[in-house]
Amino acid sequence: MPPPGVTLRPMTQEEFDAWQAEVARAYADEQVAAGNWPADRALQLAQEGQAGFLPDGLATEGMLLLNGVLADGTVVGRVWVGLRHPRDVPDCAFLYDLEVDAGHRGRGLGRALLEGAERAVRAAGVGALELNVFGDNATAISLYASAGYTVTQQQMRKRLPH
Template identity: 30%
Template structure:
């Protein structure tokens, strides 16, 4: 039995609202964005990526459900991205609810994503992880993910500029 279940439209509506808040918070915490306007910026980004919401082509949304649990323990958003040279399933979001973390669910989800990729003839799985998320980075490295690029930022202290 699969651990990943297709997300319903009703669940998607609440999921996407939580995702927008989380995405804004992560970008502010990482220093990429200012807090002011971060929610509207996050909403614009998500709407650009998902112009038809859950029905946007090549995007797949899953709830992580453990057979013994009656509730959702996490959520996943995947996008199939094909080019003339390769095919990738990109993990836009893999979220384990706080009360269910450190129980192996993320690892199980990543293995099922590998199965999903194989059934869709995908050769790569990609994702983005913020630099301050050490736990996720360690998990991904343990699961065989490699760093392929690094974004860097230098903060300029406006108070010392004259």
């Protein structure tokens, strides 16, 4: 059960602009840490990727860009869902981002945001929700597993000495 008073609402343009910069930086850092992108180009690559997925910004059709809000109006996190899967998986939406602000973590708000995202996907008539999670993100993996998500694909990597 979500914590009382947590609702999802669409981002405002101002919130979207701030979020876009934050999520690009965080994604770039994750890609560098995972060994996927060079540090000197990571932010540019993240921004280009976002632009491809959100060509019309906040108004991009089929994208849900939502804030999780407490009853007192405090924004505690964000959710980004594409109602059309990026690999055209039928009847499946894709969760691009779910984040609880650092000062609000550990209170069940990630689960509340996830449940809200699932409700929004169902309300849009889509029957499944898929996501990717970095292998070293134990907290997120635990949340998704406890919410009934199962591994459908897995990538593994080993660093080889030169």
